[in-house]
Every structure is written in structure tokens, then in C-alpha cells.
Amino acid sequence: MVFQDLREFISYLEQTNQLVRISTAVDRDLEITEIADRIMKGPADRNKAILFENVEGFPIPVAINLFGSESRMAAGLNVNTLDDLNHKLTHLIDLKVPKGLRSVLARGADILTALKSVGLKPKMVRSAPCQEVVITKNPSLDILPVLKCWPKDAGRFITLMQVITRDPVTKIRNVGMYRLQVLGPDRLAMHWQEHKGGAEHERKAQEEGITQIPAAVVLGGDPASMWAASAPMPPDLDEYLLAGWLRGKPVEFVNCVSQPLEVPANAEIVIEGYVDLTEYADEGPFGDHTGYYTPKGSFPVFRVTAITHRENSIYPATVVGIPPMEDVYMGKATERLFLPLIKLFLPEVVDYHMPPAGVFHNLVLVKIKKKYPGHARKVMFAIWGMGLLMLSKAIVVLDDWVDVHNLYEVAWQTLGNVDWERDILVVHGAVDQLDHASSKQSYGAKIGIDATAKTNEDGYSASWPEVVQMSPEIKSLVDKKWKDLGL
Template identity: 30%
Template sequence: MTNDNQSLRGFLETVEQEFPEEILRIREPVSRNLEMTSVVFELDRLGKSPVVIFENIEGTKTPVVTNIAGNRKLLAHCLNAEARNLPTAFRDRCQNYIPCEVVSRGAWDDIVLEGDQVDLTQLPIPFQFSVDAAPYITAGQICARDPETGVDTTGFHRLMLKGKNRLGISLHSRRRMYEFHRRAEARGQSLPAAIVIGTHPLHYMGSMVYAYPPHVRKYEIIGGLFGEPYRLARCGVNNIEVPAGAEIVIEGEILAGVHEPEGPFGEFTGYASYRSTQNVFVAHRVRMRRDALFHSVVSGMSRDHILISCITREGEILNALRRNLPNVKAVHVPHKTCGAFLAIVSMKKIAEGEPKMAMLTALGTELYTKHVIVVDDDVDIFDMEDVMWAVATRVRAEKDIFLVPGVKSAIIDPTSDPKTFTVTKMGIDATAPLNENFAERLTISDAQRTRARQILGNAGVTA
């Protein structure tokens, strides 16, 4: 058995001990149809984003854990960072590749189900939105190897429940897993793969990194986030290595030359997505902990679904920008813009043309990013009202907005061309001009704010 500090349950134990207000246990019976999704969205409406454990799911004894990645404070704690410095901490750590450690046995090897015993319908897979075609495994990390190089990868792909041993899968990100399957299919072979359910948030975060050398393993990036070798164990399909501390492992293959309807599914865009590569995963074996937890990511525009994407994109764009623009201060990808489509860049402008350089770099770094706003460093990029104030008062549309048509974008972006999946990308320079006597911004000093809070506190007004 492995040490659990790199596991989902190790994370839950840390939250309960150090942030008890950020974990919510629901003991009331809850349906797997729609109710878990509704609870998390209602918490978000109330401005709360705790980890949620549904302990009593109707029809199963397996608890469901969700919203593990919806809270910047908790994710920052995992990296020993402050919440506002999370993208920088992520950027620095994920470039420190640490070789993995292979242990003899995974924690998921307590129970092994094979052949007719495999029945994925017995897992508490939520039906999340009424538009969804079926229940979906949303926290399934697909692990597979490149059939040509042998280098493996891990990442999220939505998994539609189609039967006891059959899942629909979409590889629409068209990144490594899509290419691995294409290469296997070109050889007339299915792609051996394992679905891993129940991992630590740092695995979740590291698996979202896209810009890294082809010879590097995602697990080495995740090890960099942990600051120590990531512990893996070999499962029973093609000796694929998977996280040793995971809860459940489903072993099987993504079929070659087989396509079946998959979707619609409530995607991170806030819309039902009908676009899919329509691939099929067949399960041959299930391994799990004796007391397994089922991890689910609430889909749609939940923070659980989007926040990690915000942080990883912030870190990757920041990394690209600082190679040539050291005066860039920070990057923010807001949750409410689907954690993908808008990036806001803060910089200390020292020469005209730098904002456009930053915009072009950001648009070229991240496939999903299609709008970039650059602001001066006096603007709080985490406050959309402040950003929109800069746009409203500093942008001269005829010179500060530029468009780049025909750029490759995300297949599930509802504005992308349905045949080519291209969009027109846009940059907005919301910085004040350097060589003009531009209007001076009104400010209130920190000392004045402190005194104001004291006066209000004495009058009985508190935050």
C-alpha cells in the first residue's frame, strides 16, 4: 500500500484539518440525477466553493466527492503559495520535471473485477444536466502511451456511459491523446488505455499543462508540482503506469475504426455541446480501493470544471510573455469567461507597441484564448469592474483594437466555424498612451482605506 499524501483522500484529510470551513459533508440522501450539480451551482451562487462530499447517494454505498478544484485558496495551499500568486507558483513548479517512482502495488488493487463482473452502471456516475445524453464520468483521467515513442500522457476527456462496459469518449482537444489514437489506428490497432478516477488536485492541475516538450511525461510535471517523485504503479493493460494513490482504475482500450454517437454534454462554455470525435472506450477490467471514493467534476461553467483551466492558462501565458516582456506583471483568465476565451494581461508599459506584442504572444500561446485585454499595472486584473473601467476610458477603438481572422480554435467553442473550427481573435490595448498628457487617475491610499475601515467599524459597519 502506498503513502496517501499524493492522493485524493490525503487532500481531503488536509482540508478537514486545516480548512474545516471549506469542506461540506452532505448526509441527506441525494439522487445521482441532477441534484449534485444543482447543489454545487447553488453554493457558487452564494459565493461559496467548498469541497463537497455526498455521503448518501441513492442506489449505492460509494460516496461522491466533488468541487475539489473550485477554490483558489485550497489550490494555492497545495503549492504553498498565496492565492494571488498561484499562477506564478504553478508556472515555476511545472517547469521542474521530476522523474517518477514506480511502486509495487497501487492502492486501487484491493478489488479486481473482470469479464462479466465489469458493470460501470454500478458506479455513482452523475446525470448532470437535463440536456446531457446520459450520465458522464467527468473526472476520469485517461492514461495511454504513444504507440511510436512509448511516452505516456494523462488528461481529462468526457466519458458517456453507454453500457456495462462501454463508454463514449470525445478526443476533441486534438492534442496528445488524439494523436496517440490516430497513430495506433493507422496501424490497425486500438489504443490500450486506463481511466483513473480519484486523484489529488495537483494531478488535476498538472494534467492540464499543454505546452511542454514531447519527451517529457505529464507525471514528471505533476511530480514537479508535488516537489517530489510522483508515485505510480503498473496496471493490467499494456503495463500502463497510473497514480498509485488513485481510487478506481478502469482498464481497456479506445477502439480503432469505431465511431458511435456521443453527446450532447453540458460543456465549460455554458452551452450543450454536440461536437464530438465520437470514439468508443471498452472496459475489460476494473480495480478499486475497498472503500473507494468516486470523484466527479461538476460540468458546465462550475468553478470545479473551469478554475484549474484558468490557473494553468494564466501560468502558461505568463511564462510565454516573460520570455520577451519582463515588465509583464500578471495574467488573469476569468472564470466567468469560461476559463479559456479571455485573458487579461497587466504590464508596466515602457514603450508603445509592447501591449500589441503581449496580445500576439498570448493569442499564439493558448489555442482556446481568443480575446486578450492588456491593461496598465494600476488596474486590478482580478476585478472585472476595474478592467472594464480601463477599457471604457483608455481604449481608442480605431487604433487600440485589432482582429486576426481565420485562427484555429477549440472545436467546442460555439463561435468557431463548424467545418474548420477557426475564429477571429481579438486584442484590446487598454493601456494609457505614454507620450501624451493623459488624464490622471483618482486614487485612495492604503492608509486612507485603513482609516475609513476604522471609522466604519466604529459605526458598526463591517465586511
């Protein structure tokens, strides 16, 4: 089902018993977080999206946990299950094993061509729901129910947004999900981490002597566009092109009223402005998706020049913290969608999994069709060279029969198959900017573990033992008797 905007998605969730409305008065400071956290970590049958209709001091309702289950995340991306994303992209690019580097690069270019060729480029409209109300004189963030999520947060943060900027040189659009701390009625701190597209725009602007980067903070819109802001796309691929492909119809855009940018026409709220590279402010602490507070840091200031919104708008938000939380399923969608791209460059990869407890970048489990000694190490180095997977703190490589989504099986194989002197690789390189354990910011040690079965070619002198398994004949016999056993 293709959703035109956030309210259509909310209506669908309500019709399918996946949303609860709360009319009891709640405080935007801490209280919404505590309620949402209990729902996210509670029983699956009670894990629903929440619409807080009575936020104290505000006429605007707050929607949260919209993507907090596989079924809701899948519906938002127009698929039945998240694994369908893998099949859908595989079909689009007609994945084949490339021969040689030139062929690999050509296939990578094919992805961009394929996405552009489906006729789903964003299109412009003259009037838009997101501009039913236009505020250009003294626009104030005070009209929005921005949340304070955790007790030691430095303030209130916008948490579920699409930040739109354009490359200062190439003018190619980038859409990112960067939290913003409210510093005042018309000022926000733009927390784009140094490995993200927005930070690259900042660096380029500084090199060109540019002091202002036009930007727009978009709240709401269709769910595919909302999610696409979090997707680690290549720098020359518009995230809204991906959203259009997922939806099966293009994202509609309207010109901003105060900045030379275009924004999704069906958004709920748009905060227009510019990132001022002459002013930096302290941002944080913030209770982050790592489950720890991210410490205070210096980030550029976003200055508000206009706020536009729908009549009776809805404020979307998310809460991050100790997993599992809503972002688990947003990350799972990314994991499934990008499997074909990993296979494009590493055809030996069968599947991979980034467990929620690893908060995306701390642990990557990979299963491969092993063909030669050192194959697992080749895969480790390749993954550390792929986009934001370079931040992976631990990579475990397993044989192709291991279910990487079964953590019990993974632990059994890893702990039983590893000689800790022979099968461990420790390297130094880029780590996530939020990693608090590394000795230097954004730089530290990473580990690779070869948990595959070993042969003589791997330097293993003995005979690798066989896994204990029942014979197929007995399994079939018991299958036939099972109903009669009364078990």
C-alpha cells in the same frame, strides 16, 4: 501539506471545516448537480467540498467540489495561495530575460531539465491500493455512480478523471482530462478535443496504421495528480512529473493488469482498456463549462478490459456549467502557474488574468510594460502563438499600473482608452472546439484590443490625459486623521 491520496485530502478538508458530509439519500441523475451547483454559487462560507455518502443504488460515496475554492485548490497543490505557484515555478527555473531566440529556446529546455532534475520522477511499486479489487471478467461500469449532470445530457458522463495514453511513436506519456460518456457496461465515448494531446495520439496512430490505443481512466489519487490532468503541458513533459514537483515527492505507479500502461498506485478506481479507432460513436449533447450544451459529435470508443479499485472506494466527480463553478479554481491554478512561462517568452508581461466569466478561453487580460508603438499588438500575436492560448477569443492589453484582476478597473481603462477604429485587431485562426459562435468548427475570428495609453508615436496627435489622483501628502495626512474622523 503533501497528500498521499484522495482520502487524506478529504480528511484534511473535514478537519479544516471545508467539507460537508451528506447522509440523506440522493439520486446521481441531476439531483447531485443541483445540490452542488447551489453550493458552488452560494455564499463563500457555505462553499465547501461535499461527500454524498448515500447515493441511491450504490455503496460508493461521491465526492464533489473538492477544488471549488482557492484555499482548497491551493492546499491540494501544496501551496498556501494560488499565487505561490507563480513564485514557486519562477524560483525553479531562475527566470531571466533571454537574449535572442536561441537563448529563449534554451531557457524553455531548461524548464524540462529543471523539473527532471529535482529527483521526483514517478516510481514503480509492486502492489497498490488501487488494485485491492481486480475485475477482469466481464468488467462493468454499472458498479460506478456515474452522474447525469444536466437534463438534456445525452447520458451519464465521467467528469473528473485522468486519461492516460502514450504517444504511439515516441511512447511519451500524456495525461488529459477528457469527459467520457457511458455508452454501455464496457464502452465509453472518448471526448478528446482536436487540440488536446489525446487527439494527437489518435492522429499519429492513424498515420501508423494502429487501430488500438491502450488507455487508462484514473479516478482519484493525490489532488496534485488529479489537477495535473487538466494542465496544458507541453507534449514532451509528463503531467505526473509536474504533480511530483508540486507535491515535493514522486507519484507512485503500478502496472495495469490488462494494458501496457502504468497508473497512480493510490488512485481510488482505474478503468483499463483501449481506444478503438475502428469504432466511433455519437457523443453528447453535454452541459459544458461554457454554460451551454455542447452538441453531438463523433468520437472514438473506449473499450473496457478491466476495472480495479480500492476496498470502500470513493468516486470523485465535478460538475461544469454556467460559471462560477469548481473549474474556476482549477483554471485559476493553471493561470498562476503558467505566468512565469509566459514571461519567459514575453518578459514585458507583468501579469495576466483569465476571468471566470470568460470560461478560460474567451477573454485574456494582459498588462505589459509598454516600450514602443505597436507593442500591444506584438504581445497579442505572441499569445496567440503559445500553446492552447492560441484559442484565446479576445485579448485585451493594458498598461502595467492597471490591476487586471479588478474587472471594474479593466473596464474603465479599456472603454476609456480605446479608439474602436485604431486600436482593434481582428484575426482569423484556431478557436476552441466548444465555441458555438464561430462560423466553422474550431476556426473563427478573434479580437485583440490595445487599451494602453497612446503617444504621438502611436499616431495620437493630442496629449494623453493624466489620471486623476490625490497628492501623496494629503493621502498621508488623512491616513493619520482617519481614526479620529469617526467614519
